[in-house]
Amino acid sequence: MDNIYLDHNATTPVAPEVLELVTSVLRNQMGNPSSVHSVGRSARVLVDEAREQVASLIGASPSEIVFTSGGTEANNFALLGAALGLGKTGGHIVTSLVEHPSILNPCRQLENLGFKIDRLKVDNLGRVEDLEGYLSDSTLLVSLQHANSETGVLQDIERAGEIARKRGILFHTDAVQSVGKIPLQVQDLPVDMLSVSAHKLNGPKGVGALYLRKGTPDLFSPVCGGGQEKKRRGGTENVAGIAGFGKACELARLSMQNASNLSSLRDHFFHLVSSMIPGVEVFGDLENRLTNTLNLGFEGVEGDTLLIALDMAGIAVSTGSACSSGSGLPSPVLTAMGIPADKINSSIRFSLGWSNTKAELERAAVILAQTVSLNRAGTYAGKTIKT
Ligand SMILES: Cc1ncc(COP(=O)(O)O)c(C=O)c1O
Known part of the structure; x- marks a missing residue:
């Protein structure tokens, strides 16, 4: 059996079409997307195509997508990036008790650096309590997950995002468990940042993205190096993984x-x-x-x-x-x-x-x-x- x-x-599991593409890229496309010659340029085409596919799944524009090594890095980028980028040491962040460790642990690190963190409680059905009473003039970021990995419970990020937006506070959502499973369009949501992971939607492991709404203030880059991803995330791109991620997003649109x-x-x-x-x-x-x-x-x-x-x-x-x-x-x-x-x-x-x-x-x-x-x-x- x-x-x-x-x-x-x-x-x-990696979708067969994704596997085929990743294998073919690894076999036939050895270029570095930053190289000027044609070998590099054809790798760049693959990364650009994937950026369009990922953007299209969530209703973003391609320039709003930053590729990362997965959901963990996207979450770290959002939290550390916003906290350290906005330059308000001692600033305030609101999250919840039911977040993934890739949110909770950077929050702990920020706490050690002097940031104040409030973690919203949930009721017996896993629904997060109201955000309003926790916000203050020093709040710089709210990060609330979209779907919980253990229970599947969906938080009302629309309402939470509206509350944050009215006060000019950045809003991030960890949508690693929801993107590709249920329809989600960033233009309909009051979110500034949103995390995605390829391996949760039949793509390869070790690749993901942070959606950064156009106009979001410059973030601190936890992974800095070369000027890749418009200086937002350094490191030579995982071309095969990114191409597979793009394909998986295209397929997810149909399966949804x-x-x-x-x-x-x-x-x-x-x-x-x-x-x-x-x-x-x-x-x-x-x-x-x-x-x-x-x-x-x-x-x-x-x-x-x-x-x-x-x-x-x-x-x-x-x-x-x-x-x-x-x-x-x-x-x-x-x-x-x-x-x-x-x-x-x-x-x-x-x-x-x-x-x-x-x-x-x-x-x-x-x-x-x-x-x-x-x-x-x-x-x-x-x-x-x-x-
Ligand atoms: C809600 C949530 N966020 C983030 C992650 C981390 O994603 P990745 O495995 O791509 O690092 C996971 C993985 O289980 C998750 O369930």
């Missing part, structure tokens, strides 16, 4: 037309799971959520044991437990939502992708039901069964 991959929020198929597949899976397994709880807002994500708690079951058992049965998922995070702490996202530690340790994240089929999800639901039931039987008998 084939494996079933249900961990697309961690990473996605089937976004409702993905949510009905996800909901069908949930319906099967909850009818076959007692004691199942969904974590996160059901109304405002990515179409592909489902975070479930299984009463009385250790998520890590379940993950291993599912892995042995050929199903890839992830957990919010302390062991899996490697930090020794349970998921900060679910913790911020006020979910008790035992429930967090029973949680499994299922994240679907375009290639998942109904048959796969039906098979996964049956295996999951068997695994949970074996696990509960083992736990009740005082020992854990490893299937």
Whole structure:
């Protein structure tokens, strides 16, 4: 039996068309885009084309796209770039408790440098509290994620961005989990900066972009070197990766037309799971959520044991437990939502992708039901069964 991959929020498979392009660029295009000769110029054409494709997916203009080494660098660039670029040491930044570590850790670094950071709380559905009361004359940046990787919960960045914009405060959103999964057009959103990562949308790993709205003040460049990316991000471009990223964006525009198929597949899976397994709880807002994500708690079951058992049965998922995070702490996202530690340790994240089929999800639901039931039987008998 084939494996079933249900961990697309961690990473996605490279689309065949992307793989073909990346391989062909690596094989046939050895130029440095900064070189003046024709070998260099043809590499430059590839980078320019990709810039148009990425821009087109999010409704930006190509000059507003800065290529980076991925979502982490794009987030670091936005935070460190805005904080240090605006030159207000001791300035104030607002973010939330449920951001990705690539936001939280630069915030910690900025705190060490004397910046003041406020982290918004979330309610039990993972929705971030109102921003308004946190802003002051020293606030220079608000950074709020669009979609959460663990729960899929979507924040109201439209409202938050409007509030920031009215006060002339820069607004950044980490849209790594939403771009390519749901339609998003920057011209309809009050955002100044937005982070994207190729490997979350069937592109290669190690490449991403920061959208920088025209007119945004000059940022500090954490990666400085040559004059690449209009002096905004130094380093010879990852031409093959960037070309693959562009292709993946072009393909994502087409696959997103089937976004409702993905949510009905996800909901069908949930319906099967909850009818076959007692004691199942969904974590996160059901109304405002990515179409592909489902975070479930299984009463009385250790998520890590379940993950291993599912892995042995050929199903890839992830957990919010302390062991899996490697930090020794349970998921900060679910913790911020006020979910008790035992429930967090029973949680499994299922994240679907375009290639998942109904048959796969039906098979996964049956295996999951068997695994949970074996696990509960083992736990009740005082020992854990490893299937
Ligand atoms: C919300 C979010 N932001 C940023 C990142 C980091 O992106 P990358 O893996 O491209 O560095 C991730 C990756 O999991 C993510 O889920």
